[in-house]
Amino acid sequence: MLSRSNGKSGTREYTALLLLTVGLKLSDTTPSILFKSGKIAAWVIPLLAFGVMVVPFLLLLAMLKSRPEKGLTDLLFLAAGRWGGMLIGLALCLVTLVSTAFGSRTYVDIINTMGYQRTPLFALYLMLMAAVFYVANRGFETIGRTAWIVVPYIEVFLALLVVFVWYDVEWQHLFPAAGPGLPILLREGANHGSIFGEMILFTAFIPLMRNLQEFKIASWIGFGACAVKIAGMTAVYIAVYDFPPAENMAYPFQQLTRAASIGQIISHLESVFFAFWLITTVVHFAVYVYLLAFLFARSLGLDTFEPLILPFTGLTMLIGMVPENSSRVNQVLDTTLHVSTYMFILLPFVLWSMIRLRRLVH
């Protein structure tokens, strides 16, 4: 098992990384955003969103197949030229920056509301981002390995959480099955495709992987499992709280950890879950900050990107501190989700047609 590291990650590490970074969405405000649009059938949306994103993802993989060791950024330059590639790259950077900034703010809000009410937001934010920087600065391979170390505990604890609340689960709460109606559900599923926007964005990481095959396997396992996990947990929230109450809850995951109990006596289990959730949060944002620096450097054609990690960590925090409260953050996040969905879905098609066009011209 002990092999010398060559700085590249394999299937195992990348799958673990996806399970943590994307899977963590089940515990933030993503389910709340889904409840707003999908009502009682909100749990179907992650599955639909995954289905929607599969098509552009497949196209992207097909384009990358004949170009080993190349990632999303290389493809951008190949399709749109030097300036065009840079522009699209920076646009992707911007979307990632906004969603990372507001996303991290959401997590700080959760920590503030559920754990430390009197601690200033800024202090909590600073601590979180410091930890994030500490992990991100170690590089992609280390993030992957960290993810691989913690992922078993996280998944086991998630399963335990469901076991501990099983007493309160009533699956009949999931009916009427179509919620707001099938057409609305399908539309919302497509609109929320960017829950799995990472499927497109993370193709930038291909050069950091051992080979494309390992990347592909890890992607399918990782994203597929996350779609099931997010959908499953959203269904559990409705099953435990029933419909209108679930919609009004800000942080259903954290409230669920409070409902968890082992028998009558051991009832305050949330701090255990809170600790594991915090570790996952740090890994989650470390990946995003790393991706930001990576995308930005590659778009500008810079050779090294590690020095950019610290400024981007700071920038994320600066932007994240702007909104006054969490409901504003949610509005912005929902809009970013919508806008970036179109971007992520269209991007591979645009790239593909541009490459085609170039061939025709030459």
Added chain:
Amino acid sequence: MKKGIIAFLLACVALLLGGCWDKLELEEQAFVVVLGLDKAPDGLVSVTFQVANPQVGSSDKGAAQNEPPSDIVTFAAPDILSAKEIANSVITRKISFAHLRTIVISQAFASSKLFNHVIGSSIRDPEMRRETNLIISRERASEFITRNKPRLETRPHKYYAFMQERWRDTGYVPFSTLNRYFQRLGRDTLFLSIYGTTKRVKTKYAREEDQYLAGEIPQQNGDPVQIMGSAVFKSGRMVGTITGEETRIALFLRRKSMAHSYISSYPDPLNPDYQVTARVIKDGNTRIKMDLSRERPDVQVTLPLRAQILSIPSFTDYAEDPRKQEKLRKSIEDSLKAKIDAFIAKIQQTYECEPFLWHLVARKHFWTLKAYQAYDWGAHFSKAKINVTIRMRIESFGKQIGPPLPLEIEEDQAG
């Protein structure tokens, strides 16, 4: 790298500060174990806190010999949270709801419009848990809490924790938590909450031991609190009460029930002067089938039960005679069914809604939320034709085969 080290050191400093903002010393906290809510003048709520004294009942008792196990204070405030803040002008330690498990609400306050607003807004506080139990008291909640001096439990939280388990076993009261209250706020269902009192109303001696409401149970000595029956809530407001027996029926008719076995007595079919006591256990889930296509919906309910006969005071030899057993089974089924039918009719007439969670079954018949809301299950339920079938089998007759009769009487009967 240098930057990294600086950032790390900064983070360390921040960690130290973080400990100070939200630090809580165990010593300086006052854990509220029971909260009481009453109506107060001018649209205010009067909030009663029962604060536990953790030293009593622990090995540290020596240090606090003259302290009572708990302290009870009442304040009037616009809501629970501001009352919590005011309370700290009297109580030396910081009030914490972390161990709050029971909320007692007076009947008068529960019937008012204000109640839903007060309880609904309190859930914003992260310290309020959805697992908190609700008890509706006949008298003022402050009175209920003050008068509740359990003799066998020194510490108040123990009393409520143990009693809740007993209540759940007996099924005389429902399992009522805040989470269930919020789930059943809608117009399509009724929420049942535990009903209790420390006062005695009129003691009535009923032949069947569960036809009581709290306060009516004939009792001599013992703890003052009686918990029996449930308060019925419709759209977040208390609208009536049902007895212990009716509560048991309501819980039995739900698809899944938390309380699985009830001991109860039924008329002896062969000797009407006596009762037969049996433990009735739910044998799997209640099956509910609905036909909602007609204006008067058709509801078919099948209740699978098994019974263990515990005592036969009439000394009839049911255990040995299959034909008599058949009679007994039929008789228990009939008497149960009569009670169930009467209760369902009463619910249909009085509340135009149901506490059996059948609305969840009705929801399955609709494809979209809109269609379900437009259907208005509550109104249709009150018109529904409901047919309850009981499938019971008698499982056992205890560890005695025949009645303990002396030899000569047995000869007498034979001759």
